[in-house]
Amino acid sequence: MTKTLAVNAGSSSMKWQMYEMPEEKVLAKGLIERIGLKDSITTVKFGDQKEERVLDIENHTQAVHILLDDLKRFHIVEEFSEITGVGHRVVAGGELFKKSTVVTPEVLQQVKELSALAPLHNPANAAGIEAFMDLLPDATSVVVFDTAFHTTMPEKAYRYPLPKKYYTENGVRKYGAHGTSHDYVSKEAAKLLGKPIEETKIITAHIGNGASITAVKAGKSVDTSMGFTPLAGVMMGTRTGEMDPSVFPYLIANDSELKDAQDVVDMMNKKSGLLGVSGISSDMREIIDAKDTNADAKLAFEMYVDRIQKFIGQYLAVLNGADALVFTAGVGENSVPVREAVLAGLTWFGIEVDPAKNVFGVEGEISTPSSRVKVYVIPTDEELVIARDVEALKVK
Numbered sequence: 287m288t289k290t291l292a293v294n295a296g297s298s299s300m301k302w303q304m305y306e307m308p309e310e311k312v313l314a315k316g317l318i319e320r321i322g323l324k325d326s327i328t329t330v331k332f333g334d335q336k337e338e339r340v341l342d343i344e345n346h347t348q349a350v351h352i353l354l355d356d357l358k359r360f361h362i363v364e365e366f367s368e369i370t371g372v373g374h375r376v377v378a379g380g381e382l383f384k385k386s387t388v389v390t391p392e393v394l395q396q397v398k399e400l401s402a403l404a405p406l407h408n409p410a411n412a413a414g415i416e417a418f419m420d421l422l423p424d425a426t427s428v429v430v431f432d433t434a435f436h437t438t439m440p441e442k443a444y445r446y447p448l449p450k451k452y453y454t455e456n457g458v459r460k461y462g463a464h465g466t467s468h469d470y471v472s473k474e475a476a477k478l479l480g481k482p483i484e485e486t487k488i489i490t491a492h493i494g495n496g497a498s499i500t501a502v503k504a505g506k507s508v509d510t511s512m513g514f515t516p517l518a519g520v521m522m523g524t525r526t527g528e529m530d531p532s533v534f535p536y537l538i539a540n541d542s543e544l545k546d547a548q549d550v551v552d553m554m555n556k557k558s559g560l561l562g563v564s565g566i567s568s569d570m571r572e573i574i575d576a577k578d579t580n581a582d583a584k585l586a587f588e589m590y591v592d593r594i595q596k597f598i599g600q601y602l603a604v605l606n607g608a609d610a611l612v613f614t615a616g617v618g619e620n621s622v623p624v625r626e627a628v629l630a631g632l633t634w635f636g637i638e639v640d641p642a643k644n645v646f647g648v649e650g651e652i653s654t655p656s657s658r659v660k661v662y663v664i665p666t667d668e669e670l671v672i673a674r675d676v677e678a679l680k681v682k
């Protein structure tokens with residue numbers, strides 16, 4: 287029996303699962319959420335034990351240490367050497383990485399160098415890789431890239447309408463993110479549709495703290511809402527999504543707190559989105575609780591929904607229609623009000639939601655039998671994909 291650990295560090299969370307491979311049996315799993323916010327929550331599930339603790343966890347390095355302590359504390363492992371493979375989600379692989387790769391010192395260096403393409407993620411991903419490699423020098427360490435699935439996008443979709451040299455000399459283009467999730471849920475949706483994936487057109491809405499929407503044709507990403515970095519696309523927990531870049535110099539000239547372009551980008555990454563508009567929180571649960579009594583929270587909710595609807599509309603055009611629309615990730619899987627509001631504006635496309643199915647905890651189809659586009663809630667499982675890639679790359 288070999289134990290493989292999959293680590294999925296998101297912008298606000300760290301999810302992990304320990305598997306027995308190749309059986310894909312989940313031995314234990316955990317979630318550390320609200321990293322960087324007050325009252326972070328860490329949950330561990332192991333056999334019939336479940337523990338939830340509320341702590342203040344400031345960053346991902348601290349989260350890695352909590353995860354490692356928990357592995358020993360719950361006797362999930364007696365010795366770290368029982369873990370023979372560790373897979374890490376890395377958000378940005380640029381044009382260097384088109385598939386998952388075994389970590390070498392050079393690969394780790396490249397992950398760090400790609401931080402400009404995912405400033406909230408790659409540094410945390412690299413810190414996680416290093417922490418585990420120090421403790422588990424003999425385990426196979428694998429990196430699984432969010433951008434890999436999107437390397438099938440056609441050039442007309444991934445290029446920006448800038449002078450060509452910024453692409454050829456600087457690599458400025460759309461890379462997308464959340465690819466492991468879009469890949470996984472689109473395959474699951476094809477199963478639910480009962481069709482070979484080659485015959486499907488699917489729009490996948492991965493809406494978590496970070497959020498992106500993808501047009502998937504025949505199982506391949508053909509367009510996606512995130513861009514050069516995960517700042518682009520729809521409005522998110524703390525990120526703006528699409529912006530007019532002319533705002534950048536204007537704000538630098540007019541706000542003394544913003545000295546340069548980096549300050550503006552940091553503000554747009556960390557202080558904007560739901561948090562910035564509402565002034566309350568980046569967490570959709572808190573926005574929903576406040577929106578009936580607080581006008582800013584109500585506006586934040588409406589803007590959030592509006593941006594998701596617009597990208598779904600774009601991708602219905604890109605694909606010239608779709609067989610299915612999938613909701614996944616923290617908000618997409620759990621928030622009935624967000625799904626309800628998004629879908630209420632898409633009835634012209636023949637999308638019909640069944641309110642009896644669009645309830646908390648339901649997975650699978652939430653549309654009516656006559657809906658022209660099937661609507662599915664599919665829990666994503668980036669960790670399973672990561673564990674499979676580790677297994678495939680392990681030196682046997």
Ligand SMILES: Nc1ncnc2c1ncn2[C@@H]1O[C@H](COP(=O)(O)OP(=O)(O)O)[C@@H](O)[C@H]1O
Binds near residue numbers: 295494523620
């Ligand atoms: N029941 C719920 N209703 C609304 N939003 C939820 C619910 N549960 C979780 N969320 C949202 O999911 C987000 C986390 O999503 P997740 O996909 O785990 O994020 P990450 O981007 O860190 O991977 C939280 O910010 C929270 O707003």
Ligand SMILES: CC(=O)OP(=O)(O)O
Binds near residue numbers: 296298377494497516
């Ligand atoms: C790329 C990205 O935004 O990831 P997450 O949603 O996990 O923060």
Ligand SMILES: [Mg+2]
Binds near residue numbers: 296297494615
């Ligand atoms: Mg995530």
